[in-house]
Amino acid sequence: MCILNTGGFAVEEKSISKAVIKRLPRYYRYLGELIEEGIERISSNELSAKMRVTASQIRQDLNNFGGFGQQGYGYNVPYLYEEIGKILGLDKTHHMIIIGAGNLGQALANYVKFEKRGFKIVGVFDINPVLKGISIRGNGIRMMSELPEFLQKEDVQIAALTVPKSSAAEIAELLVQNGIKAIWNFAHLDLNVPKDVIVENVHLSESLMRLSYNLTVAEQKEEK
Amino acid sequence: MCILNTGGFAVEEKSISKAVIKRLPRYYRYLGELIEEGIERISSNELSAKMRVTASQIRQDLNNFGGFGQQGYGYNVPYLYEEIGKILGLDKTHHMIIIGAGNLGQALANYVKFEKRGFKIVGVFDINPVLKGISIRGNGIRMMSELPEFLQKEDVQIAALTVPKSSAAEIAELLVQNGIKAIWNFAHLDLNVPKDVIVENVHLSESLMRLSYNLTVAEQKEEK
Known part of the structure; x- marks a missing residue:
């Protein structure tokens, strides 16, 4: 070896x-x-x-x-x-929060494998008061108003952003102000953050459009 | 112009x-x-x-x-x-089904914008009998056993696959046998399908690992 x-x-x-x-x-x-x-x-x-x-x-x-x-x-x-x-940095533990406890946020919060790979979800946040306190794998959903204090107390490196496009930019700014170093962005826009903040985008709509493009090309071929 | x-x-x-x-x-x-x-x-x-x-x-x-x-x-x-x-083929309507009505499948089924772009969700399938008939934006969840007959009757081009890795290969084969032309694959494996079937992968774990890589490199820089 x-x-x-x-x-x-x-x-x-x-x-x-x-x-x-x-x-x-x-x-x-x-x-x-x-x-x-x-x-x-x-x-x-x-x-x-x-x-x-x-x-x-x-x-x-x-x-x-x-x-x-x-x-x-x-x-x-x-x-x-x-x-x-x-x-890939998987030998270390990174703490992650999820912003937006809709279906997608819940899907991420429930995905056991992330934790095995060293991504520990330490908080889930939403603005919807109906969701307050509901537990997802041991994390009670917190309100967005608690976020700044939470980030000042806890050691969190990564935030997954599963919120509507309309609020994503503002939330990203808040995250950066409070020391988040990496954003896993599911919102359908390009975030404008300082250079030292890492953004990894998952644009589902764009993925579906690429599928659609390839399907359309194949359909055109078939018509000939 | x-x-x-x-x-x-x-x-x-x-x-x-x-x-x-x-x-x-x-x-x-x-x-x-x-x-x-x-x-x-x-x-x-x-x-x-x-x-x-x-x-x-x-x-x-x-x-x-x-x-x-x-x-x-x-x-x-x-x-x-x-x-x-x-x-991109967005001027046409494509019919899509979702296989797997977990959080991720539900997130996709609930995403209104897909329909605006011409992707009409015509069916949602799962193996869990508890979910049977539960409606997601007008689509009652169907059981996997109904899938072959459904695909023979309905005109469906795209299947989103949001199932565990362990069952994804088998389901992909079933989809292809029943005429599906494009698979939007969220399962964490590479599908083995005929060349004329389009596969668009969304591997969330891999995306998170790329984020982790970049974060690790940044952390190493900072330590110096």
Whole structure:
């Protein structure tokens, strides 16, 4: 097994392309599945066949982090899984709050796997007084008016924003003012935040439009 | 205004890169906002400032579809909005079903805007008998056993899959066997479907991991 010190590499070494970062969680998922199947070792060719990515792409991607593979042995699955987990920051616990306790917010709050990956949901907030105190997996829904004080007392890094577009910008500002470092944005607008605040967007409408585009192209082909 | 026949262009002309298609829904969103603000005309420079994309990128992207802009006039907003809508297939109505009436499935079923964009939800399915008949915006939840007959009778193109990973592969196969042409996949696995079936993935865990990666890099920078 190749021994590699990964402490702080992501900052120190050359910057990693967005495309590679986008693919890492998929590697992590497949490696997790291999572990569940009891597979300890895999060649880039075998992994390539499973993931439908070329073996050279896999080698190239993983070389960004110094490799991990060994000629003639392949990859040590649990080791690679753990290392990619570290790269993704999954070896640490991050505290997350959810703003907006509608269906989508509740879906996130109920998703057990996030906690397994180190994302601990420590609060759920809404403006609807009817929801006040209702418990979602141990978190009583709090009112938005309690948010600033909550953030000043608690150590929270991530806020998931599942509120209507109309209130998202204002809430994002409030979050940033109160020290939130990363926003997982489900609202259908681009947030205007300081550069040091991370925004990861999930625009469901845009995803559906891409599906619609591809479906339309396929339908046009079929009509010919 | 530039007059342009867009009938079937997407198939006839050179294939459009995935990156451009990925950006189109964002153009559509911004143009929709401009219309709401009563703005009829915009230059690529003004649009560039709003969208934080270079003006040359905008011109290049829209040139894929023959342009739409006119020197010295800029873009006609309602016209461009409509044309991009056509490209995305939003001028047609598509019928969609939702498989899995958990929080996420209910969030999708309750999202009014999809219908405005031409995605009509015609059925919601689950395996949980407790949910049977419960109405979500006029759609009584149906049992999975009713699905094959439903798909044979009704004209459905799209299925949103919001079920656990463990049952997603089997359900996808059933959907394809019964004529579904596009799957909006929220399950955390890659579906193995025939080439002519479109799959659009929304992997929330992977999105959260990308956020975690960026947050971790930022935290490492801060520690220095």
